[in-house]
Amino acid sequence: xxxxxTNGKAPVADLRKAVVKGLAEDRGLYMPERIQQLPAxxxxxxxxxxxxxxxxxDAFFGEDVPAAELHRIVAETLxxxxxxxxxxxxxxxxxxxxxxxxxxxxxGARFMARLLQHFLVGKDEVHVxxxxxxxTGSAVANGFLGVDGIRVHVLYPKGKVSPIQxxxxxxxxxxxxxLEIDGTFDDCQALVKAAFMDEELxxxxxxxxxxxxxxxxxxxxxxxxxxxxxxxxxxxKADNVVCCVPxxxxxxxxxxxxxxxxxxxxKRFIAANNANSVFYEFxxxxxxxxxPSVRTIANAMDVGDPSNFARIWDLYGHDVDAIRxxxxxxxxxxxxxxxxxxxxxARTGYLLDPHGACGYRALKEGLRHxxxxxxxxxxxxxxxxxxxxxxxxxxxxxxxxxxxxxNGTKQAVSLPKDFVSFKEYLLTL
Ligand SMILES: *Cc1c(COP(=O)(O)O)cnc(C)c1O
Numbered sequence: 411x412x413x414x415x416t417n418g419k420a421p422v423a424d425l426r427k428a429v430v431k432g433l434a435e436d437r438g439l440y441m442p443e444r445i446q447q448l449p450a451x452x453x454x455x456x457x458x459x460x461x462x463x464x465x466x467x468d469a470f471f472g473e474d475v476p477a478a479e480l481h482r483i484v485a486e487t488l489x490x491x492x493x494x495x496x497x498x499x500x501x502x503x504x505x506x507x508x509x510x511x512x513x514x515x516x517x518g519a520r521f522m523a524r525l526l527q528h529f530l531v532g533k534d535e536v537h538v539x540x541x542x543x544x545x546t547g548s549a550v551a552n553g554f555l556g557v558d559g560i561r562v563h564v565l566y567p568k569g570k571v572s573p574i575q576x577x578x579x580x581x582x583x584x585x586x587x588x589l590e591i592d593g594t595f596d597d598c599q600a601l602v603k604a605a606f607m608d609e610e611l612x613x614x615x616x617x618x619x620x621x622x623x624x625x626x627x628x629x630x631x632x633x634x635x636x637x638x639x640x641x642x643x644x645x646x647k648a649d650n651v652v653c654c655v656p657x658x659x660x661x662x663x664x665x666x667x668x669x670x671x672x673x674x675x676x677k678r679f680i681a682a683n684n685a686n687s688v689f690y691e692f693x694x695x696x697x698x699x700x701x702p703s704v705r706t707i708a709n710a711m712d713v714g715d716p717s718n719f720a721r722i723w724d725l726y727g728h729d730v731d732a733i734r735x736x737x738x739x740x741x742x743x744x745x746x747x748x749x750x751x752x753x754x755x756a757r758t759g760y761l762l763d764p765h766g767a768c769g770y771r772a773l774k775e776g777l778r779h780x781x782x783x784x785x786x787x788x789x790x791x792x793x794x795x796x797x798x799x800x801x802x803x804x805x806x807x808x809x810x811x812x813x814x815x816x817n818g819t820k821q822a823v824s825l826p827k828d829f830v831s832f833k834e835y836l837l838t839l
């Protein structure tokens with residue numbers, strides 16, 4: 411498969427280059443030249459999660475990765491389930507938080523780690539640099555943990571990530587190093603960017619990024635949309651399915667839209683935003699107006715210029731009406747998110763996290779007669795323990811997996827925020 415850039419000014423790339431480079435030379439996002447349809451028969455008898463995902467992976471990556479290797483990568487990635495649970499009649503939660511860091515980014519990070527390893531075998535050690543404000547760092551660190559030939563350096567702003575988030579990438583050891591930067595998230599990101607631009611560093615080390623716009627991180631997210639459909643079908647609930655995705659950078663919903671193009675029988679989509687409502691407004695006005703993000707209690711969706719908008723825009727041939735036919739939007743304030751968590755818990759006993767709450771509410775408000783819907787529950791509520799406890803007024807149990815991180819010993823290299831120190835550190839590796 412060849413991959414073109416959404417900006418149209420970079421040469422087409424093969425899968426290996428798209429995965430190793432991440433972003434095209436013209437700063438555009440890579441898109442596959444073709445999207446293969448799955449035959450109708452596939453949707454009639456779908457098999458297990460891993461089998462379903464292997465068939466989807468074949469369609470995306472089968473030309474470029476030998477089948478046995480690709481199937482192994484998928485099976486290793488999906489060592490946990492993504493079950494659908496009925497929250498109330500007609501409304502299902504697709505629970506994406508049963509992986510190592512209890513959020514959906516585990517799927518993409520685990521897949522990408524293995525695909526990158528496949529493309530790099532027998533070569534020099536590779537250094538992955540990733541800046542994080544919290545969640546991405548934990549998913550990437552855990553996704554790459556123990557993967558031979560790859561060393562991960564997670565840069566995070568000192569004192570600005572929650573203790574639960576911090577322990578998920580500072581206690582791992584092995585091939586994961588946490589770098590505690592005396593600065594902000596923006597400083598961390600600037601250091602990573604500067605490192606990729608620095609010629610001397612790039613001569614000395616093989617550097618790559620595990621950014622969420624990487625095709626190897628975003629496309630595998632399609633796996634669980636097919637699996638959601640398979641589960642609803644078993645329940646006899648697969649006609650007129652609506653899919654609602656709490657969205658920030660729009661990678662997750664974009665993967666669902668790719669699934670749709672492959673023939674996944676989903677009737678329509680809802681993109682649920684917090685107060686960062688650039689996409690919602692775009693659907694209304696037809697104009698895309700990015701702006702700085704605002705802080706909310708659903709902070710993994712605090713994005714003012716969603717990078718995957720470029721992919722959606724490209725996928726729909728730059729036609730806002732075509733997008734409106736498939737996708738509607740919603741936006742919620744922190745007060746609305748809080749009241750949704752409280753209400754849903756009181757009525758149904760199902761505890762939402764602040765991101766899933768946006769999805770649940772948009773689905774509940776948007777579902778029409780005769781439709782069945784599912785929303786992505788993108789993280790476990792315990793990841794946002796303080797917020798959620800403040801809203802429901804009772805304590806939230808921490809799952810064992812999360813507690814295990816918190817019992818580990820924090821190990822981090824402290825660095826100032828200037829590039830010279832960061833570069834010196836990298837050159838000692
Ligand atoms: C990253 C994240 C989102 C947003 O997903 P996008 O792919 O960026 O739209 C939503 N919820 C949680 C918990 C996340 O970590």
